[in-house]
Amino acid sequence: MKPAHALEFKDSGEADDPIAEVAKELAALKADLETKAANDNTKLTERLDRIEAKVNRPGNKSAANDNEPRVETKALNKFLHAGVQSLDDLERKTLNLGTTTAGGYVVAPEYSTKIVEGLTQFSPLRGLASSMTIGGTEIYIPTLTGNADGGWVTETGTRPTTEPVFGQADIKTFEYAAVVPVSVQLLEDSFVDLAGFLSRHITKRFAKGESAAFIVGDGNGKPTGLMHTPGSYNQITADQDGSDLLAKLIDTFYALPSEYANVGSWLMKRETMGLIRKLADASTANRTLWSDGLANGTPATLLGRPVYEAIDMDSFVGSGSPAADTFPIAFGDYASAYQIVDRVGVAIQRDDFTGADNGIVKLRARRRVGGKPILPEAVVLIKATA
Known part of the structure; x- marks a missing residue:
């Protein structure tokens, strides 16, 4: 069986021009490659779309765009500039406010993921x-x-009695x-x-x-x-x-x-x-x-x-x-x-x-x-x- 798009040269006795035949075959091959590349790009695009949809699911902390502030950030900025009356229901739920002197609620991780604590010093x-x-x-x-101290004695002298205290x-x-x-x-x-x-x-x-x-x-x-x-x-x-x-x-x-x-x-x-x-x-x-x-x-x-x-x-x-x-x-x-x-x-x-x-x-x-x-x-x- 002849391979698809195989180049074929005819005898000189035939009417068709060999150069024209070669050009025709090359054009068909180019079209076939472009069609295949388009199909591969479509599959790649579909795969990227699926990944993006997965990343953007609710609750995924990595979903936020680097250039787009999170809802907590926007709500906190809005609260700081215009007060609680400027917040809608969703923003009110996002910012749970407590008593400041008792620690409040630590809201908006962009602002409060660390507690600042003074140095604790103690003797070593x-x-x-x-x-x-x-x-x-x-x-x-x-x-x-008290120590058990001895003493110098002669060869037959009395040895001192001592004991530790x-x-x-x-x-x-x-x-x-x-x-x-x-x-x-x-x-x-x-x-x-x-x-x-x-x-x-x-x-x-x-x-x-x-x-x-x-x-x-x-x-x-x-x-x-x-x-x-x-x-x-x-x-x-x-x-x-x-x-x-x-x-x-x-x-x-x-x-x-x-x-x-x-x-x-x-x-x-x-x-x-x-x-x-x-x-x-x-x-x-x-x-x-x-x-x-x-x-x-x-x-x-x-x-x-x-x-x-x-x-x-x-x-x-x-x-x-x-x-x-x-x-x-x-x-x-x-x-x-x-x-x-x-x-x-x-x-x-x-x-x-x-x-x-x-x-x-x-x-x-x-x-x-x-x-x-x-x-x-x-x-x-x-x-x-x-």
């Missing part, structure tokens, strides 16, 4: 001290208060709790994960509360802080105006026994860090006392040991007559000096029932934790005298 003692998890209300930790540190756990009421409709209609945000927020605020107790807690219904009884520690006295601070820092460093100093850290407020930095930079001989962290996130060092910002520490009051002594700087081995005990971590429960009549969900958060200084010899304080 939890990361520096020793910690353990216990299964009861309190724990007794043995402490050695033990004490114990009683560390109780205390509960830190909060109840956060939230509107059911706010939880349902927010474009952000509001429940997740509140859980993270509560956890950070709990961390701030416990870190303050670890530094300055009085032990009354809360942990006993590292700085609650400063008289228990060795102290180096400095002037309140900081004029002799660099020399006192060196005294403090060498007042701590080597076993503690080799793993010790400095605790102080950020403004105290600035005071030390200015004093060190003012003298060429003292610039090596302070060294900034070599990598992002690593602490600066003072006399070779890391410096941590503790917002709950005291400040230098400055010149004049301050009301009382302050203790703005601590240097020590906090893993030896302070013990943290955890009974229950941050537990958050969602209560959908007790506030249901008022459309309220209550997030109940609690934590049980304790802490107490156990070895004062592992820390030295700088006292800014009144």
Whole structure:
């Protein structure tokens, strides 16, 4: 069988012109290719139409044209410019308005997919001290208060009798709790994960509360802080105006026994860090006392040991007559000096029932934790005298 549109040459004896025959066959082939291409383009167009229809189905968040504002955006712009009376029924349903001071409704994802939250700062003692998890209300930790010292004896002399003296540190756990009421409709209609945000927020605020107790807690219904009884520690006295601070820092460093100093850290407020930095930079001989962290996130060092910002520490009051002594700087081995005990971590429960009549969900958060200084010899304080 002869293939379609095959070129065929006739004998020279025939009447038809061979060139004309070739031109005719080429024209037929071109027409056939154009018809086939048109059919393929039609199928492609139909496929694109089906994809576009699928994308534009209601509820598809990717359906909106980049140049066409979403209905929430248009409704919110209209509300902001002309007020609620300018909205039609659909726009009113789109913008559910609540009480501003209680969080309202988070509307229009182009405007409110992120909650702006202030910085939560807390002292770093939890990361520096020793910690353990216990299964009861309190724990007794043995402490050695007297050593079993021997003595030199002759070959047949009497050997001295000695024994170590033990004490114990009683560390109780205390509960830190909060109840956060939230509107059911706010939880349902927010474009952000509001429940997740509140859980993270509560956890950070709990961390701030416990870190303050670890530094300055009085032990009354809360942990006993590292700085609650400063008289228990060795102290180096400095002037309140900081004029002799660099020399006192060196005294403090060498007042701590080597076993503690080799793993010790400095605790102080950020403004105290600035005071030390200015004093060190003012003298060429003292610039090596302070060294900034070599990598992002690593602490600066003072006399070779890391410096941590503790917002709950005291400040230098400055010149004049301050009301009382302050203790703005601590240097020590906090893993030896302070013990943290955890009974229950941050537990958050969602209560959908007790506030249901008022459309309220209550997030109940609690934590049980304790802490107490156990070895004062592992820390030295700088006292800014009144």
